Amino acid sequence: MTDVDTALHTDAARPSRREQILRAAAQLFAERGSRAVGVDDVGAAVGVTGPAIYRHFASKDAMLAEMLLRISERLLAGGVERVAAAGDDPLAQLRTLIAFQVDFALDNPALITVHDRDLGSLPDGDAAQVRRLQRRYVEVWVGVLGRLHPSADDATSRARAHAVFGLINSTPHSAGRLPRAQMAGLLAAMAEAAATS
Amino acid sequence: MTDVDTALHTDAARPSRREQILRAAAQLFAERGSRAVGVDDVGAAVGVTGPAIYRHFASKDAMLAEMLLRISERLLAGGVERVAAAGDDPLAQLRTLIAFQVDFALDNPALITVHDRDLGSLPDGDAAQVRRLQRRYVEVWVGVLGRLHPSADDATSRARAHAVFGLINSTPHSAGRLPRAQMAGLLAAMAEAAATS
DNA sequence: CCGGGACGTGAACCGTCGTTAACATCCCGC
DNA sequence: GCGGGATGTTAACGACGGTTCACGTCCCGG
Known part of the structure; x- marks a missing residue:
């Protein structure tokens, strides 16, 4: 075509x-x-x-929708791919997920911000689709965290995942003040400590 | 009067x-x-x-302004007070700060959300004042984190503080799914692990 | 008991903003 | 070189929402 x-x-x-x-x-x-x-x-x-x-x-909403859908798809695809490439060790999987999220957050602080602030101003249909993608991405994390903390239930793993997201996605609030490599190292270390605590 | x-x-x-x-x-x-x-x-x-x-x-903006100012003042006052009451041990100070922030985040997920999403839709004057208060609250954390990591510079401590805020303030995303006490314990543990890593 | 202030209401005003319409321009393929 | 699609422009429309106005009501203190 x-x-x-x-x-x-x-x-x-x-x-x-x-x-x-x-x-x-x-x-x-x-x-x-x-x-x-x-x-x-x-x-x-x-x-x-x-x-x-x-x-x-087609409309301003369509712009926002495409933006959010792309982000969500990129995150989900990247997450799935990284985990698959990391072998069976849950800790290795966690580390690669963290590295992936940290890179994304450092490269796209603007997208991070829009992603969770403007989801609400999206037409219902698109919002639902974005939420589905987000949920699937969270589930990738939940799986890894669950294997890492065998005694924890899914609700706990989900809360842990959201907490780690919050930690890493703080980049819009503390952007630019630190050299990128240093920031990446700091966030990764903190995220791992938090996730494995 | x-x-x-x-x-x-x-x-x-x-x-x-x-x-x-x-x-x-x-x-x-x-x-x-x-x-x-x-x-x-x-x-x-x-x-x-x-x-x-x-x-x-006086206006819709005035409403938002009062809301955000109150939150910022409450956080700053609470933070200063807790640290002062915690003695000289930086770890004890950190723990009380974390407990304080966790309580606030669990009690007021709505305020947390508004606090950093709608700051931008505030008249310049009020926005600046809110930012000043926020900054001072962050500085309280920076002081504690700095004593906890003597080799780190202030920029690093600031990034660390923002990361911990992000972690704890994830409550709006994972609210209600876990009993409060359990959630509080989880967040506190993760925050401490992250902050001391 | 009565005058005034606190509190509300419905109607109207007006600016902003997303969106559409009508009209140019540029460029590429037949 | 000519016609048409892609891309823009300006002007206008229409809805929405913050704000003001003129008007009621209720209640409390002198």
Whole structure:
């Protein structure tokens, strides 16, 4: 299909418009919150007027939806892949999961912020889909944490997982103040200590 | 001053209106985000029409401002007080800080959520004041963490503090699934492990 | 008992913002 | 080189939401 061709061309090859828009929007949404950012602001950020956006997205909500869906999919896919590649040792799996999440959080503090702040301003359908993906990602962690703490029930493992997410996803609050490598090491060490405690 | 008298009377004695409104607003803001909540919604939540709110608050922003200021002040005051009461041992200080923050996070998940999601939708002046209070609270933690890790610089301690906040403040994401005492124990243990790692 | 302040109400005002419409422009393939 | 699709622009529409207004009611102190 020419559809797919075009899509591949525009989406991947050149980082063109649509992608620029998504990136700029992510930045703005993270800074001010999606509801506080106007279509005109997003347009201006890529050197275009507001309504021009509707050539690339059906609506503002659709923009936010695609953004959140991508993040959730990336996290889930990455998590599954890392765990699978880590062999059978739960501790090794935990370490690779932590490293993965830390990298993501350091590379995309803006996405982290938007991800859990603006989920609520999403149309019900999309919100549900994002939540499904999030839940599956959490379950990956729950599995690993469960094997690491055989006596703990799933509810405890889930709470532990959320706590570790909170720890690692603190990057938007403490960003840039520390060299990346140092920050990565610190977060990884803290996360592992917390997860195995 | 009659001012103070009245304030004390209305604010403390009876949990009347103004207070009801603040509580209801906190709940709604936490669920949907302050910008997605209309004045009418807040009014309806306390059995009153929208405009009635302007008998108690100068504006919607003023409501949010008072909410965030109170939280920040409560945290700072509580933190300072606990540390002072804990003697000289940095580990004892850390433990009491953690217990304090865990209690707060478990008692007020809604406030936690609003606190760092809606700070951005605050008039510049109020936002700055809230940030000042936050900073001072963080500094309390930084002091303790610094004494606990003598070789670490302040930037590291600050990052550590934010990470621990993220860990403990994960309560809105994993609320209610675990009995409170169990959740408190889990979070405290994880936080201590992370902070001392 | 009566005058005023606290508290509410419904209606109207007005700015903001997402979205659409009508109209250009540019460029690529036939 | 010509027609059409992709991409933008400006202007306008319509809804929503914060805020104000004019008007009631209730109650309490002199």
